Amino acid sequence: MNEAGRRAIEMKPGNKKNLYIYGLFKKFSMVRRLVLVCLFTALFLRGFAWSEHPMLARPALAGMGLWDEIGPAEVKHLKTFLLETENSLEPFLARHEHWARTNLPHYQPGPDDLAFRAGGDTTDIVVRFFQAIRINPDMRMPLYLHLLPGEPAGNRSHANTLVTTADRNAESLHRPTHIRLREGEKIRPLNILVTANDEPDYGFDLGLFADNQTDYGARYGFGKQPFGNPNLAYSSQAPFHMAFYHEAGIVYRFAPELNRTFLDYRVNLFRELSVFAFNNDQHYWGWRFLGWSMHYAGDITMPYHSKPLPGYSTTRMLWINLKAMLGFPADVQDAIQLVSNRHTAMEAYQQQELRQAYLAKNFRHPFFMALAIPEFPVPFSKNFIRTYASYGAARQSAHTDQVLADHLPGYMVSDPSIEISEMPQLNNLAMLVHADQGGESAESLNSMIAERLSAYSMTIRALLISVVQETGMTVKDNHPAARG
Ligand SMILES: [Zn+2]
Numbered sequence: 001m002n003e004a005g006r007r008a009i010e011m012k013p014g015n016k017k018n019l020y021i022y023g024l025f026k027k028f029s030m031v032r033r034l035v036l037v038c039l040f041t042a043l044f045l046r047g048f049a050w051s052e053h054p055m056l057a058r059p060a061l062a063g064m065g066l067w068d069e070i071g072p073a074e075v076k077h078l079k080t081f082l083l084e085t086e087n088s089l090e091p092f093l094a095r096h097e098h099w100a101r102t103n104l105p106h107y108q109p110g111p112d113d114l115a116f117r118a119g120g121d122t123t124d125i126v127v128r129f130f131q132a133i134r135i136n137p138d139m140r141m142p143l144y145l146h147l148l149p150g151e152p153a154g155n156r157s158h159a160n161t162l163v164t165t166a167d168r169n170a171e172s173l174h175r176p177t178h179i180r181l182r183e184g185e186k187i188r189p190l191n192i193l194v195t196a197n198d199e200p201d202y203g204f205d206l207g208l209f210a211d212n213q214t215d216y217g218a219r220y221g222f223g224k225q226p227f228g229n230p231n232l233a234y235s236s237q238a239p240f241h242m243a244f245y246h247e248a249g250i251v252y253r254f255a256p257e258l259n260r261t262f263l264d265y266r267v268n269l270f271r272e273l274s275v276f277a278f279n280n281d282q283h284y285w286g287w288r289f290l291g292w293s294m295h296y297a298g299d300i301t302m303p304y305h306s307k308p309l310p311g312y313s314t315t316r317m318l319w320i321n322l323k324a325m326l327g328f329p330a331d332v333q334d335a336i337q338l339v340s341n342r343h344t345a346m347e348a349y350q351q352q353e354l355r356q357a358y359l360a361k362n363f364r365h366p367f368f369m370a371l372a373i374p375e376f377p378v379p380f381s382k383n384f385i386r387t388y389a390s391y392g393a394a395r396q397s398a399h400t401d402q403v404l405a406d407h408l409p410g411y412m413v414s415d416p417s418i419e420i421s422e423m424p425q426l427n428n429l430a431m432l433v434h435a436d437q438g439g440e441s442a443e444s445l446n447s448m449i450a451e452r453l454s455a456y457s458m459t460i461r462a463l464l465i466s467v468v469q470e471t472g473m474t475v476k477d478n479h480p481a482a483r484g
Pocket residue numbers: 047048049200201241295296299
């Protein structure tokens with residue numbers, strides 16, 4: 001073992017056991033890469049975190065003091081925005097690429113031949129922009145608003161089929177309502193921001209890796225998909241919506257792929273684009289880009305997006321891997337299935353419970369209370385995502401996993417032989433908990449999730465405050481924690 005490796009291990013808790021297991025791993029070094037690739041390939045089946053971000057973003061942001069002071073924004077097609085700003089957008093994106101290469105650890109540089117150029121063919125300017133920011137070039141960018149449960153559509157027409165070619169809401173039982181907007185009309189900024197908070201889950205990050213068998217993935221420069229199954233469409237978005245910054249050093253030594261995530265790239269790119277848009281008097285796109293940035297920042301506050309195996313210590317994780325290497329993969333397979341089922345169950349429960357609270361106008365629900373009262377603020381900075389926003393989620397991950405195991409129906413979350421997404425009960429999980437598990441279980445689940453929602457709220461507020469300050473919008477920060 002080299003010195004750097006030994007030091008990395010010795011600095012972490014549980015070091016003696018880890019050193020022992022590390023020694024065993026070294027003995028099997030010929031197969032270790034193969035096995036770890038197997039583990040992390042199987043690990044992530046889905047790339048979603050919180051379900052229906054607008055339901056969270058609105059109560060998190062609505063109580064801030066700036067909304068009365070900021071006027072409505074004029075709705076504009078992306079193409080119009082690009083044609084009006086292309087001359088300053090080209091140098092801006094070049095500067096940001098340089099910044100990312102210099103400042104983001106494990107960044108995969110954008111290819112020079114995809115860099116955005118002003119003055120090109122106007123008919124393909126939107127696709128050229130998508131390629132420069134390296135998102136799925138098949139995205140559509142309709143003008144629409146996302147309505148919250150119970151919110152009336154008025155006389156506007158629904159636009160449910162228009163958002164994207166890969167909209168997962170199309171299959172969802174709890175499909176949200178989208179209404180169409182027209183270019184030129186004036187809309188309240190909070191509504192634009194809340195709507196945009198969901199968009200990155202509609203297909204932005206599908207198929208971006210070299211082994212995803214898409215023509216754009218082959219050109220984007222992100223390399224091979226670091227974990228998850230490259231042949232499952234939604235698995236390919238996971239490395240953009242998850243990140244693992246708080247593992248023991250030994251985990252990264254064995255699985256350096258876990259470093260290769262792009263969540264912080266997305267948060268920073270879209271935040272900067274938002275600042276760029278505001279500085280160019282393009283307020284509609286300023287809010288929409290900011291909503292995209294918030295989506296990724298919000299994802300990292302979800303424990304299953306900040307830990308590869310919540311509830312598993314480093315020692316246990318390495319031990320079950322070692323057993324798999326020796327020909328006994330059952331423990332690894334069980335761990336992956338259980339974590340995947342609990343992850344899915346947590347999203348389903350959160351969405352159904354919150355949707356029901358909206359419909360019942362139960363604004364005293366613990367989720368609403370937590371979103372309105374964020375945890376103590378940390379200002380946005382270069383290290384905000386890696387050091388702060390992700391930290392509480394990683395720290396709380398074992399507790400989260402335990403609460404789900406204790407308070408959701410055992411046949412759904414504690415039986416590794418089932419795949420929860422195939423169970424019809426998943427669509428009524430919150431109702432089942434209230435009916436069968438008793439009020440105490442719902443209370444425990446709600447207070448565990450509420451703690452995370454308060455971190456989520458702080459995280460997206462920090463982004464908003466940073467953009468407001470950087471662009472010189474005058475805003476009172478009426479942060480309750482800061483006041484109290
Ligand atoms: Zn996401």
